[in-house]
Amino acid sequence: MFDTLSDRLSGIFTKLRGKGRLTDADIDATAREIRLALLEADVALPVVKSFIHRLKERSRGANVAQALNPAQQVIKIVHEELITVLGGEARRLNFAKQPPTVIMLAGLQGSGKTTLAGKLAKWLKGQGSQPLLVAADLQRPNAVNQLQVLGERAGVEVFAPQPGNGVGDPIAVARESIEHAKRHMRDIVIVDTAGRLGIDTEMMAQAASIRDAVEPDEIIFVIDAMVGQDAVATAEAFRDGVGITGVVLSKLDGDARGGAALSVREVTGQPILFASTGEKLEDFDVFHPDRMASRILGMGDVLTLIEQAEQAFDADQKEKMTA
Ligand SMILES: Nc1nc2c(ncn2[C@@H]2O[C@H](COP(=O)(O)OP(=O)(O)OP(=O)(O)O)[C@@H](O)[C@H]2O)c(=O)[nH]1
Numbered sequence: 277m278f279d280t281l282s283d284r285l286s287g288i289f290t291k292l293r294g295k296g297r298l299t300d301a302d303i304d305a306t307a308r309e310i311r312l313a314l315l316e317a318d319v320a321l322p323v324v325k326s327f328i329h330r331l332k333e334r335s336r337g338a339n340v341a342q343a344l345n346p347a348q349q350v351i352k353i354v355h356e357e358l359i360t361v362l363g364g365e366a367r368r369l370n371f372a373k374q375p376p377t378v379i380m381l382a383g384l385q386g387s388g389k390t391t392l393a394g395k396l397a398k399w400l401k402g403q404g405s406q407p408l409l410v411a412a413d414l415q416r417p418n419a420v421n422q423l424q425v426l427g428e429r430a431g432v433e434v435f436a437p438q439p440g441n442g443v444g445d446p447i448a449v450a451r452e453s454i455e456h457a458k459r460h461m462r463d464i465v466i467v468d469t470a471g472r473l474g475i476d477t478e479m480m481a482q483a484a485s486i487r488d489a490v491e492p493d494e495i496i497f498v499i500d501a502m503v504g505q506d507a508v509a510t511a512e513a514f515r516d517g518v519g520i521t522g523v524v525l526s527k528l529d530g531d532a533r534g535g536a537a538l539s540v541r542e543v544t545g546q547p548i549l550f551a552s553t554g555e556k557l558e559d560f561d562v563f564h565p566d567r568m569a570s571r572i573l574g575m576g577d578v579l580t581l582i583e584q585a586e587q588a589f590d591a592d593q594k595e596k597m598t599a
Pocket residue numbers: 383384385386387388389390391392413416419469470471472526527528529530552553554555559
């Protein structure tokens with residue numbers, strides 16, 4: 277993921293190296309190249325536009341501050357803007373004041389909802405919770421069984437009173453699962469729902485009914501990071517149709533260009549909570565915008581240098597003030 281974008285960015289920054297001053301023409305040329313690199317990575321156009329606007333605005337001041345040379349300052353600005361696009365700070369899960377906390381998963385078919393349900397359950401169990409997995413996808417063949425297998429692997433109970441494969445009412449299952457959780461002292465309920473191939477009014481209506489039945493503390497939209505420009509339309513449809521409170525990026529282990537990952541936060545207005553990075557239950561982590569931004573830049577050493585230069589400069593300034 278992000279390999280091409282990383283390569284492009286480091287190529288762009290290499291050209292800036294050694295420049296003592298950045299002219300407006302330098303800044304414009306750099307911004308243009310970064311714009312192309314983001315578009316090629318499939319980042320949504322409105323996201324690219326606002327990114328480039330902020331980059332240009334801030335870079336014009338790059339000749340002013342003194343701790344860093346102009347190239348370093350542009351790298352620093354791009355890094356900070358990437359963090360912003362990815363959501364700034366990591367956001368923790370919202371827990372209910374009165375357990376159980378209810379987490380509902382929504383997303384297109386194959387986006388990774390059921391896999392995420394298992395991962396989340398295992399992770400939460402590792403944090404000392406007693407989660408309950410709820411099989412509310414009664415449509416897709418084998419969906420209930422898939423969740424049962426994952427639950428077993430995670431060591432977490434699965435509430436599956438209906439056989440699925442087209443039999444049973446997912447809304448009733450979701451509603452009953454809350455009572456079940458209360459009776460059995462489960463403090464977190466994770467509701468797996470059915471996906472569809474594309475945006476589909478019937479699916480949205482079902483998801484909205486499940487939402488109303490369980491009143492979730494989190495509605496997590498799971499999006500396959502491999503999908504390109506379609507990601508934006510899908511994210512908007514779920515935002516408007518179901519209402520979402522957070523996003524999980526799945527399949528970040530793939531070699532896609534990464535545009536969905538960079539667009540979804542700004543398009544939905546909701547934070548990316550977790551990243552899914554493989555098929556195994558362990559391939560999962562809290563999403564940290566700053567770490568992801570550094571990975572995209574692929575310039576860990578340069579970023580460290582920038583930080584050191586700033587610290588040295590600050591110390592120097594302080595010394596001058598007190599002298
Ligand atoms: N490489 C990779 N594969 C994943 C990841 N997450 C899920 N998968 C795979 O993607 C496929 C679909 O995942 P599911 O969890 O079944 O997706 P879903 O959203 O529940 O799909 P539906 O139930 O059909 O709506 C499965 O083969 C998973 O093993 C991931 O992070 N990386």
